[in-house]
Structures are given as C-alpha cells and as structure tokens.
Amino acid sequence: MKKFNLPLILGGIIIIIIIVVMLLPSFFTKVNPYGVQQIKAWTEEGGKFKLEAAPFPPSKDAILGTDELGRDTLSFIIYGTKLTISLGLLVVLGRFLIALPVGMTAGFGSLISKAVINQFNVIFSAIPALLISLIVLKLDFFVKLDKQQSILAFVIVLSFVGWSKLGLIIMERVQEILAKPFIKGQIAIGKSRLKIAIENVIPHLAAEIVVLFFMEIARALTLIMQLGIFGVFVGNLRIIEDTEGGKIIAKNISFEPEWASMLGTARNQIRSAPWNLFSPAFAFFISVLGFNLFGEGLRGYLQKRDSKFIPILRRILSLDFKVFKAVSLNNGEKRKISYRVVTVLLVILIAITSILYVRNNKYEFVITNSTYNLSSSLENKVIIGSDEAEKVALKIAAEMKAIGLEPLYNEGFVKEYKTMDIYIPTSENFEIEVGNEKRKLVLDKDYSLIGFGDIDVSAKIYDGTRDDMFNVKDYSKFSDKFVLIDTRFYTDDAVKYFADNILKKSSAKGVLCIAKESKDLQASLGHDIYEGILAVITEDIGKALTDNKDVNLSISIKSKRLKSIGRNVLGMLHGEDQKVGEEAIIIGLGYNYINRDIGEKRLQFALELMKRLSQDNLNRNRSIIFAFWDGTIKDEYDGIRDYVENPIYSIKKSTVYIDLSKLNSYKYDYLYYSAAQAPLTRYFGWSLGHQFEKEYEEKGIKIKDYDVKNYYQTKLQGSLVDNMMFLERGIATIIIRTPNENNRGKFTLEDMGKILIETINENNY
Structure with a gap:
C-alpha cells in the first residue's frame, strides 16, 4: 500500500x-481594511437611544469583530x-x-x-x-x-x-x-x-x-x-495619547x-x-x-x-539538459519521471501564471479598437446647445444604462440646465495682407471669436499695445481700424471693458486681443453680439501684426444662435464597502469637441474608462460618479457650474473630484497636473493625488504643474471652473490635462487610463 x-x-x-x-x-x-467606524448609534423600540464605541465584537457584519478604530x-x-x-x-x-x-x-x-x-x-x-x-x-x-x-x-x-x-x-x-x-x-x-x-x-x-x-x-x-x-x-x-503633566x-x-x-x-x-x-x-x-x-x-x-532530485540537479548544473530522459535504476530498468508529478507541477504553474496574468492585465486599457463610435453620424463639431450635443448625451446615457450604472436624477441620467444665449460662426474668413503676401488664419487655431454677428469688412491695424487703455481720451483715433490690444497687462474683465468702449464710442471695425503667453485659445462660441469683430489671436499672429506697419485685414463672419440648453450626463456606480461605500469619487469628463479626430478619441477614452472601472474584478470600496459635463470647450458654459450650484449627491460624502474634462490630445510627452486642491486635510484626496504622481513617475510620464488661480484671481476674471468644486463646495480636487492637440508624444490616453484604473482600484486609504 x-x-x-x-x-x-x-x-x-x-x-x-x-x-x-x-x-x-x-x-x-x-x-476596506482602512475603513474606520469608531461609534455606532441607533434607537431601539421605545425610543431608547443606544451608543456603542469600537472595538465592536464579532457579528454578521464583522465576522471577527473590529479593532479599536472600528476597522x-x-x-x-x-x-x-x-x-x-x-x-x-x-x-x-x-x-x-x-x-x-x-x-x-x-x-x-x-x-x-x-x-x-x-x-x-x-x-x-x-x-x-x-x-x-x-x-x-x-x-x-x-x-x-x-x-x-x-x-x-x-x-x-x-x-x-x-x-x-x-x-x-x-x-x-x-x-x-x-x-x-x-x-x-x-x-x-x-x-x-x-x-x-x-x-x-x-x-x-x-x-x-x-x-x-x-x-x-x-x-x-x-x-x-x-x-x-x-x-x-x-x-x-505612534500617536500621542496623553501629555498630562508634561509627560x-x-x-x-x-x-x-x-x-x-x-x-x-x-x-x-x-x-x-x-x-x-x-x-x-x-x-x-x-x-x-x-x-x-x-x-x-x-x-x-x-x-x-x-529520490531523483540529486541526479536531475547534477545534470542541470553540468549543462546536461536531457533531464527528462529515463533514469537508470539499480535493477537496470528504465522508467520516465512520473507523468503525474509533471502534470501536477504544470497545473500549479498554469494556475499561478493565470492569477498573475489576470492581476497584471486587469488594468489593461485599449481604445484604439473601441466600438464606441458614438459620433460617427455627426458633424465635425459637438457644441453645447447643438442637436449633435443632445444626440451624444442620449447615447452616453444609454451606455451608462447598459453598464448598470444608477442615474442620480429623478428624470434619468441626463440633466438639462439653462444657459446664456449661445452663438457660433457658421462661416468665416480671416486674411492678413502684408504687401503682396496674403495669409489665411485658421479658426480656433490662429484666432477665436468672442463677439458674434454678421460681418464683412477690410481695414488697417491700429497698434494699441503701447497705449494706456485705462486713460483713452480720444476714441476717434480707432475709427475705421482694427484695434490691437495686448492682454498680458490686463484682466479678462478689463479687456472686455476696453472692447465695449472702443466698439461703442468709435467706428472701429473690431478689436483683436493678443492672447496671454502660452494660453490656449478657447472655442469660438459666446453670447455677445457686436457690430464689429471681437477676437483673440495667438502671440505669433500678434507679433506679425505689430512688426509690420502696412497691414490690411479682411474679415468675413456669419453667425447663428443655438439652443440655450446644456445637458450634463451623470451615472453612479455604488461602492460595496460597509463603511466607506457611500463615499464617492467624482470623475469629471467632457463630451463637447470642435475637432472630430481628438474629440472622438477622448469620448471613447471616457466611455472605456467608465466601463473598465465598472468591472467586477476591481475593488468597489467607494462609489464612483461619472459626470459628463456639457459646455467644457469654453469655461463660461461648463456644466460643472450647474452641478456646483445644485449638487445632487451629498457634499459630505463626496471625497474627491478628478477633473479629466479637458484632455486636448491623444498623444503626449507630459501632462499638466495639479493636486494643490487636495490638501492633507482631505486625506483620501491627498493620498490619491500623491499616488497619481508616483505612478506617473514610475511609468516615466513627466508632469508639469497646472496653474490653478487663487480665489480672488478667478473671481476677478469671472471663472471658477478649475477650482469651483474645492472653493465653492470643499471637495478635494485633482486636475489632469494633456497639452494642446498639436502635441505628439510616446504616451497615449490608454496609458493614462491604465494608471487611473490601477490607482483608484488599489488606493484603499
């Protein structure tokens, strides 16, 4: 036997x-092993109030009980x-x-x-x-x-x-x-x-x-x-428990x-x-x-x-790899190494390899072969107030329902909100003529429109970059010209004040504002109607205009009014942890775009991120709210404003907001990043922010500080989009941006998606 x-x-x-x-x-x-619950309070029948402090004894909710912190x-x-x-x-x-x-x-x-x-x-x-x-x-x-x-x-x-x-x-x-x-x-x-x-x-x-x-x-x-x-x-x-008597x-x-x-x-x-x-x-x-x-x-x-261990090991060490040949026994018989032993070893090896493969590949993230062709039948732009934006919002809501998310609003996943009037250009032409040379500018690349209307004019340039615009005595000098203003010396509200005065107090053909250094142009949509043009031009175009004295501009614009309605799409994935399951991570995403190539990739990325974070093989300690904001291509229409004014989920239970609403390129060499609004006092957000930085560093992705303006700056300039969640509602905020869409690099949105999933899944603090 x-x-x-x-x-x-x-x-x-x-x-x-x-x-x-x-x-x-x-x-x-x-x-969640880090979930703390130090006090339990309840009311029994008869209205008797009960209070119990950790450590809690074993129960059906905690089979082995809890420690003194309630973990x-x-x-x-x-x-x-x-x-x-x-x-x-x-x-x-x-x-x-x-x-x-x-x-x-x-x-x-x-x-x-x-x-x-x-x-x-x-x-x-x-x-x-x-x-x-x-x-x-x-x-x-x-x-x-x-x-x-x-x-x-x-x-x-x-x-x-x-x-x-x-x-x-x-x-x-x-x-x-x-x-x-x-x-x-x-x-x-x-x-x-x-x-x-x-x-x-x-x-x-x-x-x-x-x-x-x-x-x-x-x-x-x-x-x-x-x-x-x-x-x-x-x-x-160690923590300090007592300091009484100086001890x-x-x-x-x-x-x-x-x-x-x-x-x-x-x-x-x-x-x-x-x-x-x-x-x-x-x-x-x-x-x-x-x-x-x-x-x-x-x-x-x-x-x-x-035992065959020593003979086999000797053959391996002497580089004789015929290990699986028959081993001679004392009786001269030949037999092979037991197939059962080899089979058991292979099964164990395959099992461990499979576990490691599943563990290492559950963070894989691919959008290049994505099936989310949501905007394949749409026009080149998806802008707030347009029919295209409504179609995309409804399709995102359908994806949320298919994944199994829960709507936050009584009316469903889509929440409509009222905006100011929205105008966009339907046709445009902007040409610079210097001598016999002409150059046509590209909308939203070389310039963007702030003021709208139907315009068809040609005129010379008045260089106002050296003028003190606060103390203009004679507005007649601007008549029949395009006025050039350098915005580096003024706030956005001041520039708008100058433009209003120039276009109302003179017969100027328009105002061209040179964008601040390294500032990306925002999309051409707005609510202001002028008889002349009001536009922002890049630094390079501004330099070309100021360096040449004899410059003629020809501008033709036709505009149309869109619906004054924005649509945010929000869905919630419930957390499974008993202690922190109701705490929520809010992930802000955008679905508007003016460039179809990057816009569709960004939309596919957002939907794939939502799907992957909803997988069963990932931790669901905390809840996750996926918020697709409308109007993200221009700050003043950003849908986050409506949510901050009327938050549908408990502010106290909203632990961190991760802003991914403005990813401007599919490929990149570096990221703009800010965790300045996730301070140590918001410990989960602080921990998550530092974990993001660590993961980027380990993957070789460089990060550059994203400049989040302070409260007074943003109030003066009329925009609180970047820090609205933190300053207005106290929700820790992490901002991640890619450079502008012209950037090319070795990293992609797929790399970012993998890091996001891994960090959110494994950060248990």
Missing part, C-alpha cells in the same frame, strides 16, 4: 491558500497576508544571501569565514536574537521610518541576527559532503574546487537548502510575531494591514477584545505550521533513497 506524504500535502495546501490570499485579497472580502479584523488579516508573508520571505532571502557564500567558503576551509560564523553564533547564543532586534528596532531612528523604509530596516536587522545558524548548518553539511569517498575520486581526476562545488557539493546540498528555506520562513515569521507582541512592527509609527504617552497604532502590528496593538485587549489578539495569533500559527509541515514533507521526499 502506497504511503502518502501527509505533511507535504497539508503544508502545500496551506501555502497555496496563503499565495492565493496574497494575490487576490478582494476575492475573500469586500470590506474590520478579518479584512485586516486578509490584506495583511501579503505584507506579513512577504516580509518573512524577504528576511529569509536576506539570511540566505549572507549564509550561503560564507557557509560554502567556510566548508571548503576558509578560516576567515569559519571564524565569522563561529563568532556570530557565540554572540547570538549569549544574547537572544529577539532581544537584539528589540533594542535596535526600538531606537527612535527606526520608529520614525515610513512603511517602505521600515520594511528595509526589518529585513536588514532580522537577516543580520539570524543568518549565522544557517551559515553553521551549511558549513557543517559542506564539510560532511567533502569527506565522502566520491569527492576524493573527483579530486584525483583533477577537478577544480569550483567544479566540485557546482557538480558535486551543491547537488547534494540543494535538497537540504530547499528544506531549510521553508523551515526558515517559519522561524522568521515566529520572530516577527514575537516582535509584534512587544510592540515592534512595520511602520511602527508624553505614546500609543502604538497599526496603520498598515500586518499581523504583527495587530498583535502589538491588541496585546492589552485580552479581556476587552480578545478577538483582536487571537485572530492574528491564529493566522501566524497556521502559516508557521504550514511552512514547517511543507519543509518536513520536502525533507522526506527529497532525501529518500530513490
């Missing part, structure tokens, strides 16, 4: 479960598996990196290596490794380290105090192997020490190293657990999901909240047991008489 290797099977099952929990924590719990213990353990086990693995790798070379050289007779091993063992026999680790890691320098730095410190310290026992075992085992008769035969035929080490010593030592590796993980986890009981754990930050009393708090930190913060709750102590202790027990059982099982399997 065949005897089963029970320790190997049980240990293997435990380790596989641990690996799956590490890779897919959200599969085992939908509760779910089960989710803390599940999410803490990755950090705790990873820390143990890193410590063991650190120990082997020191022990293997030192132990091998000592076994081959190096007196220095042997002396180092012996001295370390003497020291750590006299002074326990736990005590030294406590003394070192309790120093203020280590206590103040953040998470990443603290992990590095733990790995270095725990590797330093624990490698010598491994080194001694390896040294003694190497000496035993070198004393075998077959080694003398290898020396006799002239093999070098290096060749003997590779082909003879390492194959005989490898089985024990593999066993030691798993046993050492158990030892490392035990030491980490002991340190946790004494209040030393990763990210060992500072610090309190350890488990900021990160990690088992040792749970033990450290719950050790004084053995009577009041025993679940907080026993839960992580049981997790440690199961893990240590699993690695110990697996190590013992491997020892029995790899070191049995008929």
Whole structure:
C-alpha cells in the first residue's frame, strides 16, 4: 500500500491558500481594511437611544469583530497576508544571501569565514536574537521610518541576527559532503574546487537548502510575531495619547494591514477584545505550521533513497539538459519521471501564471479598437446647445444604462440646465495682407471669436499695445481700424471693458486681443453680439501684426444662435464597502469637441474608462460618479457650474473630484497636473493625488504643474471652473490635462487610463 506524504500535502495546501490570499485579497472580502467606524448609534423600540464605541465584537457584519478604530479584523488579516508573508520571505532571502557564500567558503576551509560564523553564533547564543532586534528596532531612528523604509530596516536587522545558524548548518553539511569517498575520486581526476562545488557539493546540498528555506520562513515569521507582541512592527509609527503633566504617552497604532502590528496593538485587549489578539495569533500559527509541515514533507521526499532530485540537479548544473530522459535504476530498468508529478507541477504553474496574468492585465486599457463610435453620424463639431450635443448625451446615457450604472436624477441620467444665449460662426474668413503676401488664419487655431454677428469688412491695424487703455481720451483715433490690444497687462474683465468702449464710442471695425503667453485659445462660441469683430489671436499672429506697419485685414463672419440648453450626463456606480461605500469619487469628463479626430478619441477614452472601472474584478470600496459635463470647450458654459450650484449627491460624502474634462490630445510627452486642491486635510484626496504622481513617475510620464488661480484671481476674471468644486463646495480636487492637440508624444490616453484604473482600484486609504 502506497504511503502518502501527509505533511507535504497539508503544508502545500496551506501555502497555496496563503499565495492565493496574497494575490487576490478582494476575492475573500469586500470590506476596506482602512475603513474606520469608531461609534455606532441607533434607537431601539421605545425610543431608547443606544451608543456603542469600537472595538465592536464579532457579528454578521464583522465576522471577527473590529479593532479599536472600528476597522474590520478579518479584512485586516486578509490584506495583511501579503505584507506579513512577504516580509518573512524577504528576511529569509536576506539570511540566505549572507549564509550561503560564507557557509560554502567556510566548508571548503576558509578560516576567515569559519571564524565569522563561529563568532556570530557565540554572540547570538549569549544574547537572544529577539532581544537584539528589540533594542535596535526600538531606537527612535527606526520608529520614525515610513512603511517602505521600515520594511528595509526589518529585513536588514532580522537577516543580520539570524543568518549565522544557517551559515553553521551549511558549513557543517559542506564539510560532511567533502569527506565522502566520491569527492576524493573527483579530486584525483583533477577537478577544480569550483567544479566540485557546482557538480558535486551543491547537488547534494540543494535538497537540504530547499528544506531549510521553508523551515526558515517559519522561524522568521515566529520572530516577527514575537516582535509584534512587544510592540515592534512595520511602520511602527505612534500617536500621542496623553501629555498630562508634561509627560508624553505614546500609543502604538497599526496603520498598515500586518499581523504583527495587530498583535502589538491588541496585546492589552485580552479581556476587552480578545478577538483582536487571537485572530492574528491564529493566522501566524497556521502559516508557521504550514511552512514547517511543507519543509518536513520536502525533507522526506527529497532525501529518500530513490529520490531523483540529486541526479536531475547534477545534470542541470553540468549543462546536461536531457533531464527528462529515463533514469537508470539499480535493477537496470528504465522508467520516465512520473507523468503525474509533471502534470501536477504544470497545473500549479498554469494556475499561478493565470492569477498573475489576470492581476497584471486587469488594468489593461485599449481604445484604439473601441466600438464606441458614438459620433460617427455627426458633424465635425459637438457644441453645447447643438442637436449633435443632445444626440451624444442620449447615447452616453444609454451606455451608462447598459453598464448598470444608477442615474442620480429623478428624470434619468441626463440633466438639462439653462444657459446664456449661445452663438457660433457658421462661416468665416480671416486674411492678413502684408504687401503682396496674403495669409489665411485658421479658426480656433490662429484666432477665436468672442463677439458674434454678421460681418464683412477690410481695414488697417491700429497698434494699441503701447497705449494706456485705462486713460483713452480720444476714441476717434480707432475709427475705421482694427484695434490691437495686448492682454498680458490686463484682466479678462478689463479687456472686455476696453472692447465695449472702443466698439461703442468709435467706428472701429473690431478689436483683436493678443492672447496671454502660452494660453490656449478657447472655442469660438459666446453670447455677445457686436457690430464689429471681437477676437483673440495667438502671440505669433500678434507679433506679425505689430512688426509690420502696412497691414490690411479682411474679415468675413456669419453667425447663428443655438439652443440655450446644456445637458450634463451623470451615472453612479455604488461602492460595496460597509463603511466607506457611500463615499464617492467624482470623475469629471467632457463630451463637447470642435475637432472630430481628438474629440472622438477622448469620448471613447471616457466611455472605456467608465466601463473598465465598472468591472467586477476591481475593488468597489467607494462609489464612483461619472459626470459628463456639457459646455467644457469654453469655461463660461461648463456644466460643472450647474452641478456646483445644485449638487445632487451629498457634499459630505463626496471625497474627491478628478477633473479629466479637458484632455486636448491623444498623444503626449507630459501632462499638466495639479493636486494643490487636495490638501492633507482631505486625506483620501491627498493620498490619491500623491499616488497619481508616483505612478506617473514610475511609468516615466513627466508632469508639469497646472496653474490653478487663487480665489480672488478667478473671481476677478469671472471663472471658477478649475477650482469651483474645492472653493465653492470643499471637495478635494485633482486636475489632469494633456497639452494642446498639436502635441505628439510616446504616451497615449490608454496609458493614462491604465494608471487611473490601477490607482483608484488599489488606493484603499
């Protein structure tokens, strides 16, 4: 009857479960481990008011109860598996990196290596490794380290105090192997020490190293657990609990999901909240047991008489890759390596590869082959108040319904709002004539219109860039000319005031405003009607006009009035977390455009982002509101204004607003970015903003600061679009912009989409 290797099977099952929990924590719990709920209040029958403070005992809502901050213990353990086990693995790798070379050289007779091993063992026999680790890691320098730095410190310290026992075992085992008769035969035929080490010593030592590796993980986890009981754990930050009498009393708090930190913060709750102590202790027990059982099982399997491990490893190390050929047995028979073993190994490999593939590819983002051809039958422009804008709004609403989003408004996904009158040019022609040369300007690239009407005029230029426009005495000098104004010296309201005066108090043909440095032209739509032209021109065009004295302009414009109605489209994806599920991330998107190529790509990007964030394989801790604003191609018509004036969702529960409404190019080399309106006082928004920056940096995408004007500047200039959510409603705001559509680069909106999904999904703070 065949005897089963029970320790190997049980240990293997435990380790596989641990690996799956590490890779897919959200599969085992939908509760956010960082969600805090310190007080529960309710009214019982009879009107009696009840108040309960954390830690809460086990219940159907929290199977293992909560800690003193109201965080779910089960989710803390599940999410803490990755950090705790990873820390143990890193410590063991650190120990082997020191022990293997030192132990091998000592076994081959190096007196220095042997002396180092012996001295370390003497020291750590006299002074326990736990005590030294406590003394070192309790120093203020280590206590103040953040998470990443603290992990590095733990790995270095725990590797330093624990490698010598491994080194001694390896040294003694190497000496035993070198004393075998077959080694003398290898020396006799002239093999070098290096060749003997590779082909003879390492194959005989490898089985024990593999066993030691798993046993050492158990030892490392035990030491980490002991340190946790004494209040030393990763990210060992402390908060000040009391300063009465000038004495500072610090309190350890488990900021990160990690088992040792749970033990450290719950050790004084053995009577009041025993679940907080026993839960992580049981997790440690199961893990240590699993690695110990697996190590013992491997020892029995790899070191049995008929084990093929050593012959196979020798062939690999001697570059003989015919490993899967039949291995000769004592009875002369030939047999192949068990197909069952190979099949099991392949299944495990495929399973782990599949998990990693799903994990790494759930953030993939592709719009180049998108099926969202929403505007294929529309005209080149989609502008607020147009029939095209209404069609696109209804199609976005249909996509939201198909995905399964919930409308925020009683009337559905689409909310209409009243705007000022909207005029757009239906035909235009703008030519500059210098001498015999003519140049035709392109609308919304070289110039954009502010004033509208039907105009067909030709005239010379009056250069007013050096005039003091606040103190104009004689307006007759502007008659029958186009007046040029440099807007760098004036606010937008001041420029509009000058233009009104010039066009009303003289017979000027129009006013041309030179745009401020690096300012992109806004779309040609507005509500002002003038008898002359009112336009903004680029700096380059302005320079050409001021550098030449004899310039003639010919301008012909015809305009039409659109409907004075905007349409915002909003849909909500509900969060699944019990504590923070009602908190919402608002993502602002735009669907208007004046250039079909970039406009359709941007619209496809927005819809694909909405679809991908709604996937079942992503975390849904918080709710997400997708807001497609109308009128985003010109600030004064931006649909965000209507929402801020009449917010449909709770302002208190709106944690952050991510503005993606003005993405002006599909490809880019850098991004404009601002998290200035997500301060530390809005902690989730602050954390999310810094995570975005980190991800951009890691992906090699440069970011440039986006200039968000202060409150007084925006009030003076009549525009609060960029900071309206923050200044008017107190919602933390993150702004992301791409450069203008003429920019070309190696990054695309798809790269941005992947980062957005990954960051929103993995940021649990």
